[in-house]
Amino acid sequence: MIILLKPKIVILGAGYAGLMTLTRLQKTINVNEAEIILVNKHDYHYETTWLHHAAAGTLHHDRVRFNINNLIDRNKVKFIQGTVVEINTDKKKVRLENDEVSYDYLVVALGGESETFGIKGLKEHSFAIVSVNAARKIRNHIEYQFATYHTAGEKTEDKLTIVVGGAGFTGMEFLGEMTDRIPKLCRDYDIKENQVKFICVEATDSPLTGFDTDLVSYAMAYLEGRGVQFKLNTEIRECTPGGVIIQSGDEQEEIKARTVIWSAGIRGSTVIDRSGFEAKRGRVVVQPDLRAPGLDNVFIIGDCSIVLNKKDQYEYPPTAQIAMQQGITCANNLSKLIRKKADLETFVPNIRGSVCSLGENNAIGIVYGKKLFGPKALFMKKVIDNRALYMMGGASLVFKKGKLNLFG
Structure with missing residues (x-):
């Protein structure tokens, strides 16, 4: 009797790209067609686009994450909680901190990391909104600055100064949430x-480079009206334990601040660099079908990929x-490959739009x-957030984690 081994599909990362691959794949293939393994550092997925809420303290960190096991079909998927160290494409193996996993087909969806561009002191002395734990650390740090402001010998202006490096979506959304949070913090700590x-x-x-100028002007005026100072055409040259040194033209200035949030750079996973892929800041220019150049069994998606128009x-x-x-x-292309079909799909992004919350x-x-x-933009933002939850986990996930109050 001949026993045919099922091909093994390994998915690295349970962010938006990896989890969507998994949930679609387990719906489209049957249990006898392939073995699916998901590897993720944590046993939960977190909504990256919600982290600014948790960092500002306007939403509890448990609201921005949900357990992966609740979305997995145990008959088809094995979940391994572990940290990916390196990928060996020659041997078709993935090395984890405490394990090793072999694969026939690999999906690299490891997400992004903060990019400091070599700015002195930034990695050591600033915060980045890149994970649930990082967001919790920011929230706790800011609250500590307020809580200890009146402590003898601690009453300094820099404790109440928050510098945000970068006015992209993350920076602007965090500023919006913080301007909501400040009145309560001020009341709590006199x-x-x-x-x-x-x-x-x-x-x-x-701010929001490349976005519509009317919308940018509206956002900037709104946040300025709530106390935000914008320093445009200005670079952070150094981050110190006591603040930042900035430069505009030939002039440098020191801003004393106990809280510096860096939101001006995201790169792909450093695993990409360690694994020998040809990449730019941890991101690989993928083929039209999302496979890595020269590798017919490796897909790279999400923050680790570059898709060219x-x-x-x-x-x-x-x-x-x-x-x-x-x-x-x-997921569609993996289904085709394990069924020996050659007509893989070309990925064509469908950009429906972008919404930036301001609190x-x-x-x-x-x-x-x-x-x-x-209000119209805010309504649409909540619709988009709920739709993402629905696509990954259906109506039950929306009811558990969604933003159900669409009009307030």
Whole structure:
């Protein structure tokens, strides 16, 4: 009797791209067609686009994550909780900190990491909103600064100064949440609101680079009205234990601040670099079907991938929207490969729009080409967030974790 071994599909990472690949794949193949293994550092998935809520303390950190096991079909999927160290594509093996996994087909969806661009002291003395634990650390740190402000010998202005490096989506959304949180912190710790300083340092001439100028002007005016100071065309040259040194033109200035949030750079996983892939800052330019160049059995998706627009070689931004769409295409192509079909799908992003929240009561966005301000944009932001949950875990996940109050 001949026993045919099932091909082994290993998925590294349970972010938007990896989890979407998994949930689609387990729906489209039967238990006899393939063995699926998911490897992830934690036993939970977290909504990266919600981390700014947890970092500011406007949403409990448990609200931004959910257990992976609740989405897995145990008859088809084995979950390994572990940290990926290196990928050996020649031997078709993945080395973990305490284990090793072999594969026939591999999906690399390890997500992104903070990129400091070599700025002195940034890695040691700033915070980045890159994970649930990082967000909790930021929230606790800020609250500690307020709680100890009146302590003898500690009453200094820098304890109430928050510097945000970068005015992209993460930076702007965090600022919006913090301007919501500050009134409560001030009441709790007997601090006047005008003592708190928000300074956003942006290297370009505008927040949300490349976004619609009317929407950017609206967002900037709104946040400035809530006390945020923008320093545009200004770079952070160094981060110190006591603040940052910034430069605009030929002039340098020191800003004393106990809290520095870096949100101006994301790169792919360092595992990509260690594993010998040809990459740029941990990101690989993938083939149209999302496979790595020269490797017919390795897909790279999410923050570790670069997808080029065929017409002008434009790099699509590494957004959650694109990552989830990549996951769907990746699952479809894996199904075709294990069924020996050659007509793999070409990944074509469908950019429906982008929405940037500005706190609990405001937002801006473009959806299907239409500009949205205020309540309409905020409504659409919640719809988008709920839709992402639905695509990964269905209606039950939306009811457990979703933003159900769409109008407030």
